[in-house]
Amino acid sequence: MTTISSCRRLERPRRAGGGRRLWYVPLVRPDASSPQAVILAGGLGTRMRPWTERTPKFLLPVLGRPFGAWLLDRLAAAGFGEVVLCVGHLGDAIRAAMGDRFAGLPLRYADDGPELLGTAGALRRALPHLAPVFLMTYGDSYLPFDYLAPLRDLSAHPGALGTMAVFRNEGRFDASNAALSGDLVVRYEKLRAGTPPDPALDHIDYGATALRRGVVEALPADTPLGFDAVQRDLASRGRLRALAVAARFHEIGSERGLRDLEAALAASTTAEERG
Secondary structure, eight states, rough: OEEEEEEEEEEOOOOOTOHHHHHHHEEEESSSSOOEEEEOOOOGGGTTTTGGTTTTTOOEEETOOOTTHHHHEEEEETTTOOEEEEEEHHHHHHHHTTTOOOOOEEEEEEESSSOOOHHHHHHHHHGOOOSSSEEEEETEOOOSTTTTHHHHHHTOOTSSSEEEEEEEEETSSSSOOOOEETTTEEEEEEOOOOOOOTTOOOOOOOEEEEEEEHHHHHSSOOOOOOOOHHHHHHTTTEEEEEEESSSOEOOOSHHHHHHHHHHHHHHHHHHHHHO
């Protein structure tokens, strides 16, 4: 794993008419086994049509840059040493835009193939690339927290199979899907659209989960499967830890979510330039 020793300042590219974009991030000094992040970026993006008919969500523009550039910058700044991109829909466009290295991060690709495999199926397809412990995040989520925190938590608890970052959502930003007992996720349910909310589910998957490779290895190969099935199983067995996060998450799975993220990034830039 890694140790955080101080903070450094990351400069973003200049925008027309604007100054430098500053973002303060932990300065991480990796050891020989630098942490690995896996990004699920193969979905169809149906809620963002017609834009996603020709552009994958990972490349949708956010303040003039592809969303994936923002996310990879965050992961590089956090101290990750490698990223695996699970691609499917318009995956060739992602390869062409990001290449084999971005923001100093080596990039590997795992392709769903002719049939989209779902979030867990895509992870299983990426099995040859996976580290013994890795961080999984979504290719449409931008999270204002320490991306290494779930990995540290899982490393500190060898009896757990995963650590999921959670936010006390109470139905505010999306349908809540998790119930906690202490530091464990004891129930995970991804409710179908139109299902009445369950007050017992007051937290939500924040969008980043540390996992052991063995969890993925146990999944059936080349079989469409959603990651919610994995979360539900681990929670029911008491093997999924909860890492509570205070700041709200951002996502670009909807037009409103994209606009909210742009507003948050613009506001943080203004505050930093004034400060």
